[in-house]
Amino acid sequence: MTTYILRRLVQTLMVIVILSYVCFSLMTLMPGDPVELMISANPKITQEDVVRLRAFYGLDQPTYMRYFNWVGEIAKGDLGYSRTYRIPVTEMMGPSLKATFVLSMGSLLFSILIGVPLGIYCALKPNSKMDYVVNMFNFGGISLPSFFLGIVLIIIFSVGLGWLPAGGYQTTGMHYDSWFAEMLDKAKYLILPILSLSVQSIGRFSRFARSAMVEAMRNDFIRTARAKGMSEKVVIWKHGFRNALIPLITIVAISFSSVFSGALITESLFAYPGVGRLIYTSIIGNDFNVAMISFIISIAMVLIMNLVADLLYGAADPRISYK
Structure with missing residues (x-):
């Protein structure tokens, strides 16, 4: 496993270098570098100053x-420093x-605690009534844009009822x-943004959990476990749910990657810093x-x-080997 982890870390570093160079190249194509901003702020600047400043900034x-x-x-x-706030990037x-x-x-966490149990149930x-109702909610939640839901929540709970703040991080x-x-x-400033972000995730987690669990419960080893006289709780959680974890681990891991990248539209809508x-x-x-x-x-x-x-695949399914 150590060799596998080291190989993946090297691959990860290579991908980061390649993608960072692509992002860097795209950023350089954007209009308005520091010298252009200085020119717009000081029309009397000379061409010699422009050349000198471009050389100073490496442009x-x-x-x-x-x-x-x-x-x-x-x-x-x-x-580096932030051009907008004039402070080090680390401080921002x-x-x-x-x-x-x-x-x-x-x-x-809210999406997992609601979506996964709903999907398993x-x-x-x-094909029960509850299954149809939850599936309808899931499709609606997946299809509903978070920014639209956020606007609706603001209109209802902030403008209409006045129960919750429309945006911000804390009381000024x-x-x-x-x-x-x-x-x-x-x-209280987190309630509306969390609801806005969670509706789509709940629908996605619930659909994945339902699909994975249905597939797991159809396997032969489930019938064998029941034939051996095991309790339904052991059959569901020890044999069924554990084998349904592989797709769930994938979707949760991908969702967890957004923890530090932020929700661009939702944070902008709620003025969340x-x-x-x-x-x-x-x-x-x-x-x-x-x-x-x-x-x-x-x-x-x-x-x-x-x-x-x-790596979690191996913990969930011992049959998976990293050699």
């Missing part, structure tokens, strides 16, 4: 040279990653007496360093979680 070099220089700075621990990414982690993990009672200017008071205040909203604002504002670091984190999380999923 006169080819793309691959600029990429290697950028990677060299990252290797030294320097992620920390709070945004924390906020996105709370939102995405809350949504993911429907698999054990196929509020001083907390305890961590519990802080948690309660921030929790996470990585997704940071990526959006950095692209709009041509904040090169922030956008690139955010992209790298997103790419790395997807690849790492794919590796974790492959």
